[in-house]
Amino acid sequence: MNSKVGVHIWLIRHGETEWSKSGQHTGTTDVPLTDAGREQAAALAPILSSQSFDLVLTSPMGRAIETCRLAGLGDRAQVEPELHEWNYGVYEGLKTPDIRKEIPDWSVWTSPIPEGENLADVGRRAQALIDKLIATNGANIALFSHAHFSRVFGAQWATGSPSLGAHLAMDTAAMSVLGFERDVRAIIKWNLLP
Numbered sequence: 353m354n355s356k357v358g359v360h361i362w363l364i365r366h367g368e369t370e371w372s373k374s375g376q377h378t379g380t381t382d383v384p385l386t387d388a389g390r391e392q393a394a395a396l397a398p399i400l401s402s403q404s405f406d407l408v409l410t411s412p413m414g415r416a417i418e419t420c421r422l423a424g425l426g427d428r429a430q431v432e433p434e435l436h437e438w439n440y441g442v443y444e445g446l447k448t449p450d451i452r453k454e455i456p457d458w459s460v461w462t463s464p465i466p467e468g469e470n471l472a473d474v475g476r477r478a479q480a481l482i483d484k485l486i487a488t489n490g491a492n493i494a495l496f497s498h499a500h501f502s503r504v505f506g507a508q509w510a511t512g513s514p515s516l517g518a519h520l521a522m523d524t525a526a527m528s529v530l531g532f533e534r535d536v537r538a539i540i541k542w543n544l545l546p
Contacts, residue, residue, distance in 0.1 A: 360540070361485065361509070361530040362403070362494045363502045366411075366419040367392040368524040372499070375447045377440040377460070379468070379498075382414045389415070392525035393422035395546040399527070400424060406490035411435035411497045419525065420496040429496070434481040437498035441468020460500065461518040471504070475514030478505040499524075506530060510539050 367389030371378040385393065400423050409432035410420045420429045443451055443465060451458045461471055469477075478501070485493055497505070499522045507516035509530045522528070522543055529541040 357532045357535050358491055359486070359531060360492050362400075362405075362492075363505060363528040363530065364396065364400075364419065364423065364494060364496050365499055365502055365522050365524055365526050366413070366415040366496065367422075369415055371445070372524050375449075376445050377438075377443050377447070379437045379440040379444055381444060385415050385418050389524060390418070390422055392546075393419040396423035396525060396527065399546055400494065403492060403494075405492050405494045407485075407488060407492075408494045409435060409496070411437070411501075413437065413498070416496045416498065420494075423496075425494060425496075432481070432495075434477050434484075435495060435497040435501065438474050438500040438504075439465070439468040441465045443468065459518075461515065471514050471517075474501060474504045475508055477501075478508040478514065479512075481505070482509055502528065506539055506542070509537055 367385045369378060369383040369385055369389055371383045408425045408429045410416045410429045412431050412433055413436060420426050464470060502522055503517035503520045504514045506520055506528060507514050510516065520542060523545060526543045526545055528543060531540045532538055
C-alpha cells in the first residue's frame with residue numbers, strides 16, 4: 353500500500369432519495385434527492401465549512417452533485433467518474449428481499465451481478481482512485497459519493513481488500529474520515545451524521 357501520512361479523506365454519502373429510502377439498488381439510475389435529502393445535505397454545510405479542503409471531488413450522479421452543492425462545496429468540486437455507485441446490472445432498482453425470492457442467498461457482496469460489477473471490480477476501481485489521490489498534493493480531500501462505493505473505498509483504504517465494506521454501514525448524508533494511525537492507514541471516523 354502506498355502511504356502519505358497526514359492525508360485525510362472525507363467520504364460523504366449523498367442525501368436521501370426515494371430509492372435509498374425504499375432500499376432499491378440505485379447505481380446507474382439518476383434518482384434525485386427528496387426534500388428530506390436536500391435538508392440532510394444542507395445540514396452538512398456547517399461541519400464541512402469548518403474544514404479546509406485541498407480537493408473536492410464528486411460522483412457524476414446528480415444526487416451526489418446536489419449534495420455537494422447544498423453542503424457548500426459545489427463551487428470547488430470536480431466531477432470524478434470513478435466515484436460513481438456500484439453498477440448493479442440486472443438488479444438495478446430492485447430490493448435485496450425481492451431478489452432473494454428468486455436467489456435465496458443473494459448478496460451484492462458475494463453474488464454474481466449480471467451486466468454489472470462484482471465486488472472485485474468495485475475494489476479495483478476504489479484502489480485506482482486511492483492511488484490517484486495519494487499521488488496528488490492534497491492533504492484534506494472531500495469525496496461525495498454513494499453508500500456501497502464508499503463502503504468499498506473505506507475497506508480498500510484500511511485493509512487493501514474490499515470485503516470489509518460489507519460490515520461498514522453508511523447512512524444517507526453520513527460523513528466518514530480516512531487517514532492514518534501513525535503510519536498505518538486507518539478509518540478515523542465512520543458514519544457520522546450532522
